[in-house]
Amino acid sequence: MSPRFSLPLKAIAVLTLVLLIDQGVGFVSRHIIQGLDDKLSQIGSIQQALLHKRSDVLILGASCAKYHYNSQILADSLHMTVENTGVGGMKAEYSDLVLQSFLERCTPRCVVIDVYGQLDSGEGRLPRVRPFYGVNLPVTNYYDSETDWQQRLKLQSALYRYNGTLDLLLRHALNAPNRSHGFDEMTGELSMKDTAVVHHFQPDPAKERHLRHVVQLCREHAIRLVFVLSPRREHNVDQEAWVSAFCREHNLQLINELHVPDYYTEERLFHDESHLNGRGAALFSRRVAERLKR
């Protein structure tokens, strides 16, 4: 081997090895993730929402959706199947992707979107959907059309697609089976505190575009779309005004539970500043169900 060409040859050998590892890990990871059983873990919830679930009522949103909407109470009250697809830290893009994925399998009768956090900037936990690039069409389209060339280049690597999934898989293995259709009950009580009022709200334009896309999809498929503002100890007045105006603009039903005194005065219904505990979620779900029946 001529020393002048030895480095390029070694580089080719290393790249070939990396490629083999890449494809091997990618193959194994893809099969593991696609075959995950239905559990309440983050990766389990994402996989089920993007690839498998069907229901009459679809709950979209972030952690507030996951912890507040007791699917069983809603289903019993509405006499419909209900699937809660909320995942903590996800924003409007994820809600859009889940709705698109659902529409490939079925057409829900009603979509409920918990707006809190949906319009915040930043990608949040959206990278957790990367394992579904090349597997789920909406996710693939999203990355192909909305991310830069560097991200698309990186996504050609299977190792990158499954970057950070090992701990999600281990947590999935330790998680309980999903018998509550995506609802995760929070325990513990927050000692009583006064509610606070904040004013600043600047919706992220990209998130707003996805939210509008959700509205458009629902309109195209004649799906009833309901926006919900969950109760929380910190009231963002500007956000509330923005959501109200958005709902008026698109003629959407808004369930605003922010100012309902029951959550704040009578019992200890909060787990923390922004999430209800199990009892709070039960009260909230009953109230939402009543409004959905109308």
Next chain:
Amino acid sequence: MIVNSINFWLFFAAVVVPYFLCFRGQRGQNVWLLLASYVFYGWADWRILPLLVGVTAVFYGLGLAIARNNESNPRRASQLTTLGVFLGLGILFYFKYFAFFVQELTALFASLGVPCGERTLHIVMPIGISFFTFKLMGYVIEVHRQTAAPTRDAVEFALFIAFFPTILSGPIDRAATFLPQLQQRRLYNERDVSEGLKRVLWGLFLKTCIADVIAPWTTAVFSNYAHHNATTILVASPLYLIQLYTDFCGFSEMAIGVARILGLRVAENFQRPFFAKNVAEYWRRWHMSLTTWITDYVFMPLNVAFRDWGLWGLYAATLLNLIAIGVWHGANWTYFWFGVYHGLLLCIVTGLDKRRKRFEKAHHLKDNELYAWSRRLLTFLCFTFGSVLFQAASMGDFLGTLSRLGQGFGPLYTEEFSSLVIYALPATCLMFLREWVAEYRRDIHFLHSPNMLIRLVTIALLISFIIYAGQLEGNSFIYFQF
């Protein structure tokens, strides 16, 4: 455009190919590298580029004038050197410290009942200013001391100051070692390229698989310290030190590697500091290019000036030396007290040195491994405490963080902690293993194994691990803010 981004590597490819293929002499290579360095710097902040070019021109002229007067008129040469040092310090003071001083003075006068009105200065701090001003000042001092020959070639000098792998975050190079390398043509050398790539790879591993994996958790803890208990603070503190080390060492490794690919050797910055047995040794292994700079140009002159005071003079010089290192990082009281804390530690170590040696001799501890490791652990804990001070946004935050230790233990904050355990822990173990091997077992090799198969497989596994477990979003480096 940072070294852990795809943009940087495209830029580097566009620089390195013509660098080796198109130029027949060192001058062409230097001009090309200088252009690339200015493009690189301008990419970060084009508004500061004229400042960089301007101060480079001034210090180039100063260097020549000092050299001309060194023999014929030493007094004038000294005056010019002093001018250069004050100019460098002045630039640093204006851009880095002036707003802080105005703010502190306003607060002081207000507390004394003298109203000065609200004054907030918005001075844009040039990126890398602490690094290139130290190079500029070091150059005039070295030329005056005649430890470095002044260069008559303006391009050579400008390249020394603006060399793109090191301008943003060091290492802080010395004219005596760097300039002579620019005076000969750099030929494509497989050994250099291979070694450079390995260092880049290791740096990328440290940055993406350890520092950036730890960072979200430590940031979540320290930025909300009031919500965390003693357990979480006690776990976050050593983790922050490891994050700081792997972030900065990772950058230094990549900078050194990139320079090496170009056929240039720049100063080393770290030498396995976690294996240091005392604070003095730790500082000899940590951010070496800064500590040696300050030792040579601050500590030594102070030590000479204070020599009549005996041991107290040494303590005073040590304390001032460490305060200089502390405040070099920025205009914040936390950095000042960081320097004071380490200065006092060094004084204690120096003061107890003879007693320690007597104790070790009396108890036959010199070769006792358990004793050596307990010293390393103690040194690590001392630096851990210092790193809590280093990361705090203000002294109030630091004291607030400490106060949490008195609030009692409780459950560990576990949000996102699993990724730390699953990715950062094995990566940190690998880092310690490699450093232990480099420290004690030079017969074991992985990246440098004489067996090509082991070498290639190790490299392939490391690349795969980085892609699978690393944070590949091109996060910035902690030391860019300095």
